[in-house]
């Protein structure tokens with residue numbers, strides 16, 4: 017790609033070698049101009065180099081462990097309840113529901129609360145107050161980072177991109193000054209006698225107030241932690257709308273899991289009308305089919321389709337291939353999970369494949385035997401099957417893998433579960449015009465569905 021030699025990796029063995037085994041050599045990201053601008057000189061978690069990255073990652077990772085995420089369950093339930101109430105109004109008024117607008121508000125609110133205790137008023141419109149200050153610049157940043165900037169790859173062309181980069185810089189400054197206000201407020205009210213109330217407090221204490229790093233890392237969470245989850249929920253709604261039988265199976269499973277025992281399992285603090293299923297291992301264990309639907313959505317539409325790029329620090333050998341120092345390495349998450357080289361009928365949305373896989377996994381030996389048999393078919397021309405054929409955990413890696421994989425996996429999974437479960441439990445959903453919703457993806461940093469409206473009917 018321009019000045020950067022680049023390899024795109026679409027093989028589970030090579031992924032394991034680069035992202036896990038040879039992690040130290042591939043830990044850093046390329047130093048593109050736009051990433052430099054976005055991270056104010058690589059001073060955030062997402063784009064910093066080792067060793068600053070390692071320091072920041074340790075500080076931040078403690079806020080996203082499974083037990084920490086369980087502690088956010090009230091926040092997740094409250095935000096989900098707002099969404100269900102809004103959807104309820106749309107169903108009563110029989111109005112078209114635009115999922116993007118409300119789901120992204122929910123995910124943004126969750127990230128803002130966890131990162132710096134900022135709650136966006138539920139009644140606030142997307143074009144007002146905090147929402148307006150955050151959403152517009154965020155969209156522009158997404159567009160800029162998600163489109164190919166030739167100036168990043170071809171140094172000679174950089175001057176031509178001066179004005180585009182300047183506009184990007186202006187939008188960034190809007191978000192930076194928003195977070196700076198929150199930072200100043202945190203400094204003023206820092207309570208050293210109690211445990212930190214959010215990630216920003218934690219970073220202020222641990223980095224001795226390194227303002228630029230703290231502000232940039234909080235921006236990371238806004239960018240990495242809201243749209244990824246929001247867009248995945250949008251895809252979930254598209255596929256369940258387009259597959260009503262699967263939607264009914266999901267609903268029946270939820271109904272059986274949470275309506276038995278006189279609703280003991282649903283949260284009784286909320287209105288009778290909108291039943292809220294809380295998050296926790298014990299809940300999700302009861303709904304294997306819903307879990308399979310969520311996993312299948314992330315397989316067929318992994319929203320960060322090419323992950324975030326890495327760079328080879330030194331010459332490397334990967335399963336017989338030489339990757340020269342300075343090569344950009346791209347993990348093709350989408351290609352891995354959508355290729356018939358690795359999977360049966362990859363373009364069909366089929367959650368049942370996960371149920372079968374889980375069953376097979378519990379008979380691990382059978383799986384190994386099957387893989388061995390497949391390996392022996394290596395020379396059989398058309399019958400050739402990759403040794404990880406249908407091994408879903410190996411080929412579907414929406415959060416990437418290895419030590420620099422997504423830091424927000426637990427939070428992302430918790431949000432996906434609670435929001436998807438509650439929507440299907442409370443409403444029957446379909447396209448507004450009764451037609452199949454377009455499943456082609458629009459490209460940006462994340463791949464997202466094109467704009468569409470849903471018809472939602474309250475379940476009796």
Ligand code: HEM
Pocket residue numbers: 061062063073127236237240241242244245248318319320323324325414415416417420421422423424425427428
């Ligand atoms: C469906 C939800 C999500 C998906 C599919 C996703 C996917 C990814 C992927 C593929 C990467 C690149 C990892 C690599 O370079 O190997 C990443 C990095 C990252 N994600 Fe996520 N993510 C999601 C949710 C979240 C959430 C909820 C947060 C936090 C609030 C988050 C924060 C981050 C951060 C900070 C990084 C950079 C990590 C680093 O460089 O150390 N993500 N994510």
